[in-house]
Amino acid sequence: MRITGAQALIKSLEMQGVEVVFGLPGGAILPVYDPIIDSPIRHILVRHEQGAGHAAEGYAQVTGRPGVAMVTSGPGATNIVTPLANAYMDSIPLVVVSGQVATGAIGTDAFQECPITGVTMDITKHNWLVTDAEEIPQTIAAAFHVATTGRPGPVLVDVPKDVSNAEMEWYWPGSIEDLDLPGYKPQVEGDPDLVRQAAELVLGACRPVIYAGGGILKARGADALRELAERTGIPVVTTLMARGVLPDSHPLCLGMPGMHGNYTAVTAMQESDLLLAIGSRFDDRVTGKVSAFAPGAKVVHVDIDPAELGKVRVPEVAIAGDARVVMEKLLEVLERAGIGPAGSKPPAGSQAASRPDLSPWIAQLRGYQERFPLAYDRDPGSGALKPQFVVESLRDAAPPGTIVVAGVGQHQMWASQWWHFEEPYTWVNSGGAGTMGYAVPAAIGAKVGRPERTVWAIDGDGCFQMTAQELVTASAERIPVKIAILNNAYLGMVRQWQEMFYEERYSEVYLSPDLPDYVKWAEAMGCVGLKVESPEEVGPAIDKANSIDDRPVVVDFRTDAFEKVYPMVPAGHSNDDIVVGPSAGEGGR
């Protein structure tokens, strides 16, 4: 069958099971947009290419399937550089197809030419410049294979216009061997000897902690994690990228560690004698000052990316492998040592029978939880609307299974701290890259991927202004997301640092609560706009927002501009220097 490269490209996406593409057409990608009209693939026309990328990321984060975005050459492609960088940092499977000027024009500074494979070389897992229409099916198949296997990540396929227009004989690669990837061989199985060594450390530990990272979600390993925690009785901290991997209501879940983690999660790691780091990468926002991080802990590090092992902290046992597969193997080894299903007693004489009793450790942690809970001033004399109160109100009114999406900054931390995440894949945010403006487009992608779920974006006023135009997309495409703006009229996190570390010299952080008028702006974009100025108005406004399901809703919550995120470990400090905050336990140590 003779078809054009463009037709082959769309057909290849169909062969990959793609159901939705986020994109925006232009000159160089024009041939590829023509067959989209005849394809069952849904195309969602965004208003800016960055929105396409983040929407595809949000879709991928809630579904586990690769997100797909399509853009034209030059500025179209450069506008999606930030989503590629974001997906690279957070290991999100993302396939971007970009148009390119015709092969004969490459290198001539042609109209809308940009060497996007060079630009994105360091922020994609791999990218391809297709130079022959015959390569298209194989390249698209390879792109999806690379994006979704091993450590997931973004890939880009750059397709010159003449290649799209050229005819080719249709084929589809039959197997992975046909993809011509001789250098690509992700390690999935962990080394059994190393898994046995890890089990020995588990059986000897008195104060162990599982340091659960986003890699467990990528590996679909939440069930294995729960089994591991329950069978061994080891408490779990869930990083920003792993919120929901174990329910917050689970007795062994200590919540989020790190710069704005809770006291118990941070201190449990500091005082542990064994860290089981699974799918986590010792990010500086988790470790604080690395030399002072968990100083007495031996480390077992499990990661599918061998380059993560020993990158920051040299582990006692380093296991390259898939988080779920390795946890399942570890459970098998532990079972042979006498650790059976949760609640069962180890057989007499088994290795597990002589294992240290963890109950003093758990009791110590329970003591921390009682003394240093997350806290804020629930009854400010000023009547100011506290952002944490808004998050709690949204949480308590949310239907089960609600997906929460955040941008980056104070609102993100409050959302992560105060929401109760009860299932995996209900929390979407920009972790590693810290991309402001992530929430609105990512929420759109999440709602497209999980249309039956309520999707609430908890956003900041600064973030909202960066990508709000995608609410036009949401209205036009009937994607009823809900946006809660915690509007404190500031770039709040920067303001907090200036208050704490720059002697209250507020440089370029004031945004104004009324400019823009968020209600009018929402209405202009086809959304329902609501404004909330006092605590009494919060409940009714949330109820109204939750009752609307035929269009997007934006709620402008006028929150206390002076509120800061606590606890906090100042950047570069030891986690032992955690400041729990003025309104929390024991006078804010």
Add this chain to the structure above:
Amino acid sequence: MRDGAERHHILTVLVENKAGVLARVAGLFSRRGFNIASLAVAPTDDERFSRITIVVDVASAPLEQIVKQLDKLVNVVSISELAPEEATERELLIATVEAGPAERGQIVQLVGIFGAQVVDVGAEAMTVVLAGAPSKVDDFEDLLRSSGIVELQRTGRVALPRLRGRR
């Protein structure tokens, strides 16, 4: 040998013979601020693959991270680090040196000692070529320098593991 030789590491990287692969490999070094001391690349006996021989001047810890990152590149098939004592290394030098009729004999003598070759002779200069172990090439270069070098080019080293102990 030159200063810092103990920090020299030789990496031989088998890569797919495709456009852009060298840029990906070199980029991993440049974005960490490491200078590549020498680099040689050419196809292997299997035309689908090329071998890149890289000599870098870094401490071992960052090198381990670079090797792991190199291994992650989709186009990189395999990497090995060669300890100098376990490698057969060669480098080629081509140099034009000042050599009027009075100095020619001295140069030719030097060429003889090192097993180099004279490949071109002019009225006031001659061009010589030496392929050999890098330290030998260093010595040859130093001695040529006293005669006055007009132009000099070295290829960067290529290396393969020694056969001793291999089956």
